Amino acid sequence: MIHLPVLFLFLPIVIALIIYLIQSSHIHWLVFPMQLILIVSFIFYVIAWKNDPSIGVLVFGGWDETIAITFLLDALNLTFVGLTIFFFSIIFFYAFKSNYHEKKFFFFLAFLESVFLGLLMTNDLFNLFVFLEVIALLVTLLITYRKGENALKAGLQYLLLASMASILYLIGVLLLYYVFGHLNIALMKDTMPSVLNTNLVKLAYGLIITGIGLKAAVFPLYAWLPKAHGVAPSSVSALLSGLVVKAALYLLMRLHGEMFHAPYEFSTVIFWLGMISALAGVIFAMVQKDLKQILAYHTVSQVGLMFIGLSFNQGNSFLGGWLHILNHAVFKGLLFLAAGVIIKAYQTKKVYDIQGVFKTLPWTASLMLIGILSITGAPLFNGYVSKSMLKYAFKDEMFIMFLFNLINLGTIISFSKVAMMLFGKPHLKVLIKRASISQHLPMTIVAITSLVIGLFYQPLITWIYDIVPYAIHLEDARIYLEYIFWVSLGFNLYYFILKRDYRPLAKIRELTMTFPTANFLLLVFLVSMVAFLYLA
Amino acid sequence: MIRKWMSLPLLLIVFFAFAIALTDYENLYVDTARIFYQTYGYLYTGSLNLVTAIYLDFRLLDTLFEAGILLVAVTGVSYIAQHDQVEHNPLFMLDKFKIPELFVSLARIIYPIVLLFGIYVVFNGHLAPGGGFQGGSILATALLILYYIDLKKKTNLQLIFTIEKVLYLLLISISMISFLTRGEWFTNFIPLESNLLLKSVFLIALNLIIGAKVALGLTAIFISFLKEGR
Amino acid sequence: MEPLLSIAVILIGMYGLIASETIIKSVFSATMIESGVILLFLNLGALNGGVIPISDGVNLVIVDPIPQALMITTIVIGSTVTSLALILSIKVFHNNGSIHWKDITK
Numbered sequence: 001m002i003h004l005p006v007l008f009l010f011l012p013i014v015i016a017l018i019i020y021l022i023q024s025s026h027i028h029w030l031v032f033p034m035q036l037i038l039i040v041s042f043i044f045y046v047i048a049w050k051n052d053p054s055i056g057v058l059v060f061g062g063w064d065e066t067i068a069i070t071f072l073l074d075a076l077n078l079t080f081v082g083l084t085i086f087f088f089s090i091i092f093f094y095a096f097k098s099n100y101h102e103k104k105f106f107f108f109l110a111f112l113e114s115v116f117l118g119l120l121m122t123n124d125l126f127n128l129f130v131f132l133e134v135i136a137l138l139v140t141l142l143i144t145y146r147k148g149e150n151a152l153k154a155g156l157q158y159l160l161l162a163s164m165a166s167i168l169y170l171i172g173v174l175l176l177y178y179v180f181g182h183l184n185i186a187l188m189k190d191t192m193p194s195v196l197n198t199n200l201v202k203l204a205y206g207l208i209i210t211g212i213g214l215k216a217a218v219f220p221l222y223a224w225l226p227k228a229h230g231v232a233p234s235s236v237s238a239l240l241s242g243l244v245v246k247a248a249l250y251l252l253m254r255l256h257g258e259m260f261h262a263p264y265e266f267s268t269v270i271f272w273l274g275m276i277s278a279l280a281g282v283i284f285a286m287v288q289k290d291l292k293q294i295l296a297y298h299t300v301s302q303v304g305l306m307f308i309g310l311s312f313n314q315g316n317s318f319l320g321g322w323l324h325i326l327n328h329a330v331f332k333g334l335l336f337l338a339a340g341v342i343i344k345a346y347q348t349k350k351v352y353d354i355q356g357v358f359k360t361l362p363w364t365a366s367l368m369l370i371g372i373l374s375i376t377g378a379p380l381f382n383g384y385v386s387k388s389m390l391k392y393a394f395k396d397e398m399f400i401m402f403l404f405n406l407i408n409l410g411t412i413i414s415f416s417k418v419a420m421m422l423f424g425k426p427h428l429k430v431l432i433k434r435a436s437i438s439q440h441l442p443m444t445i446v447a448i449t450s451l452v453i454g455l456f457y458q459p460l461i462t463w464i465y466d467i468v469p470y471a472i473h474l475e476d477a478r479i480y481l482e483y484i485f486w487v488s489l490g491f492n493l494y495y496f497i498l499k500r501d502y503r504p505l506a507k508i509r510e511l512t513m514t515f516p517t518a519n520f521l522l523l524v525f526l527v528s529m530v531a532f533l534y535l536a
Numbered sequence: 537m538i539r540k541w542m543s544l545p546l547l548l549i550v551f552f553a554f555a556i557a558l559t560d561y562e563n564l565y566v567d568t569a570r571i572f573y574q575t576y577g578y579l580y581t582g583s584l585n586l587v588t589a590i591y592l593d594f595r596l597l598d599t600l601f602e603a604g605i606l607l608v609a610v611t612g613v614s615y616i617a618q619h620d621q622v623e624h625n626p627l628f629m630l631d632k633f634k635i636p637e638l639f640v641s642l643a644r645i646i647y648p649i650v651l652l653f654g655i656y657v658v659f660n661g662h663l664a665p666g667g668g669f670q671g672g673s674i675l676a677t678a679l680l681i682l683y684y685i686d687l688k689k690k691t692n693l694q695l696i697f698t699i700e701k702v703l704y705l706l707l708i709s710i711s712m713i714s715f716l717t718r719g720e721w722f723t724n725f726i727p728l729e730s731n732l733l734l735k736s737v738f739l740i741a742l743n744l745i746i747g748a749k750v751a752l753g754l755t756a757i758f759i760s761f762l763k764e765g766r
Numbered sequence: 767m768e769p770l771l772s773i774a775v776i777l778i779g780m781y782g783l784i785a786s787e788t789i790i791k792s793v794f795s796a797t798m799i800e801s802g803v804i805l806l807f808l809n810l811g812a813l814n815g816g817v818i819p820i821s822d823g824v825n826l827v828i829v830d831p832i833p834q835a836l837m838i839t840t841i842v843i844g845s846t847v848t849s850l851a852l853i854l855s856i857k858v859f860h861n862n863g864s865i866h867w868k869d870i871t872k
Contacts, residue, residue, distance in 0.1 A: 062720035137605060137846065182568075523547070616857060
């Protein structure tokens with residue numbers, strides 16, 4: 001049982017190599033048994049781990065802990081590993097039929113799954129850097145898979161920016177090596193408080209936070225995300241928004257929260273960074289006309305909400321932020337997958353040109369409606385649970401509650417635009433392609449998960465973390481009325497203001513960031529972090 | 537324009553931050569790892585070169601994924617460099633380009649020397665500075681001389697990819713044999729207390745595989761670039 | 767003294783990323799930053815003035831071998847990222863006909 005992490009790490013790579021080496025296309029069916037083996041062994045591992053948490057430490061090579069690479073699995077890790085395996089199964093299901101003959105697509109996807117699982121499980125700082133770089137390379141290849149004109153530009157910018165972030169992270173890690181003499185995260189956690197006040201550790205912390213910040217796409221470093229997520233193939237967009245961005249958030253929890261013990265009063269900085277990024281994300285999302293760009297800018301905003309939640313290290317807001325990570329993966333994945341089906345059927349990406357999806361693709365439209373209800377925070381769905389848990393710590397401060405309501409309003413407005421797509425009469429002249437069962441089934445599974453988490457979140461959190469979270473009373477009729485109030489307010493604002501498309505809104509839509517500007521903002525971010533750390 | 541001038545003071549601030557941080561470097565430097573490698577490195581792994589001992593025995597997992605990133609990069613570069621249309625005139629302007637005679641005659645002398653030197657560096661990775669990655673790059677340079685001499689050389693790229701992936705599978709399997717013989721993952725499969733010369737069999741085998749992989753990979757990347765240009 | 771020079775190389779590379787007008791210059795600046803990082807850590811590791819780490823337990827002061835092993839990995843990773851960035855920039859040039867960043871952003 002203790003050796004199962006090696007299976008998680010290497011089985012997808014071996015299957016990827018076998019898929020590439022054998023010529024026929026029928027070998028592609030091998031991905032489904034592989035996912036089944038992973039799911040079953042993960043369930044066995046969790047059951048064994050619940051009985052005896054000490055089996056989560058795996059030292060490679062039998063050497064001493066200070067000089068060998070170790071894997072460490074605890075409650076934080078296992079949820080992410082489970083989410084990864086679940087999500088990749090869904091994506092393999094969804095992308096199977098349309099990419100049946102393409103060997104390299106499955107090769108890259110399976111390799112990405114393996115390296116991603118490695119990133120989540122490792123306990124060694126330099127190993128993290130290697131995995132981060134491999135993920136950056138693989139994500140670039142998946143973004144530019146269709147070799148469209150915009151995809152190549154977005155892929156190049158993503159590759160250079162992600163490499164810069166990894167290198168800043170590497171400099172931070174190597175400065176830490178000189179202070180501690182080893183690279184083990186769990187051992188550093190114990191001896192960290194004595195050296196926190198030296199300049200070297202402060203500089204290392206600033207560099208690591210900058211590297212993580214670019215990967216997680218907070219303000220002002222989010223420029224690559226809308227470009228990359230908007231032009232990738234649909235299954236890859238769902239994977240990126242749902243999972244790869246979460247790797248950086250996992251690193252934030254691990255390094256900032258556990259290893260450094262949330263030092264230097266930095267939690268306030270992270271809180272305000274998250275708030276600004278959430279506001280900026282919804283403002284940009286409201287004015288876009290392209291369906292995938294709306295979803296992509298919205299990811300920036302939700303990541304901001306997660307930063308707000310994670311800036312506390314415990315309590316209901318932290319649980320809310322962590323639960324929001326899982327929820328966001330679920331409903332953003334659902335939205336991107338459904339959007340992919342709709343775009344393929346209508347052959348266009350502009351929101352105003354698509355109408356009447358309920359009549360042409362009824363099942364897809366209802367799944368998309370479930371996704372929209374989740375993301376705007378309707379009660380009974382999982383979005384409501386995480387958002388109200390996030391707001392729990394601030395229920396007494398008026399200004400912050402006002403900002404939260406503003407962000408929620410922005411979300412509702414941008415998704416009213418998407419929801420308008422579902423109603424009305426279709427005016428198609430072309431023959432549409434229906435989505436096959438192999439695409440409906442995974443989307444349905446994700447939608448059901450969304451409902452399940454919304455209704456049964458309390459036993460779930462108690463089972464994982466042994467903490468009883470804040471209780472939400474679903475019988476209370478006020479929450480339904482409150483939701484209906486915000487939705488009608490948002491919809492009216494959308495209809496009377498945004499639909500007219502005034503000149504300032506068009507100006508905001510055209511605001512794109514060039515690559516040198518993105519690098520300049522990275523430098524500004526680094527300098528402000530370092531200045532704050534040295535002088536505070 | 538304006539951001540160029542604004543970035544100069546910011547870069548100076550970063551420079552001073554580093555300078556201040558490095559002044560207390562001497563107080564904090566911890567020596568335990570270095571002393572451990574000095575006393576026990578040769579005894580435990582059988583290699584005189586301690587750097588090779590680290591990346592082939594103590595931290596083998598990093599090396600596996602480093603070879604993996606090379607594999608992914610080679611596949612990716614060849615995929616992106618593929619043209620979708622048929623080449624109209626693959627030898628466009630190439631017949632007008634003459635390779636200098638001096639270059640060809642010198643290459644005849646240099647090619648076997650560099651090849652031999654590369655193989656020497658790969659084999660002696662555990663006794664002298666060198667190893668799989670370094671020797672692989674030297675071998676790749678030697679193989680590229682063939683491409684400079686003969687611009688119309690035809691290569692079977694698919695064969696190179698197949699060999700590379702088989703070599704990677706072999707690398708992973710050799711690393712995992714230690715689980716069966718010693719009960720530990722990703723280390724030498726010969727038990728810890730045996731003869732030091734016997735342990736270097738593992739190191740030589742891994743160095744050979746890594747050297748071959750790196751040489752083939754770098755050559756494949758170069759060939760993809762050449763094919764794209766035609 | 768030498769670590770400060772390596773930091774200067776890194777910062778010149780960062781300036782290059784901010785100020786470059788063409789794609790190829792950005793890729794060169796990224797490569798320069800990676801080389802600067804490798805130089806920085808080899809220098810920091812050699813500050814105690816020992817001999818190269820090829821020894822069998824003799825009592826000479828050797829340089830710390832771990833940064834050197836980590837840097838081998840970093841060099842390979844840097845070169846692969848550079849090669850992928852170069853092939854992508856060639857393809858972008860073929861599609862757009864220009865290598866300036868101004869013409870690339872839509």
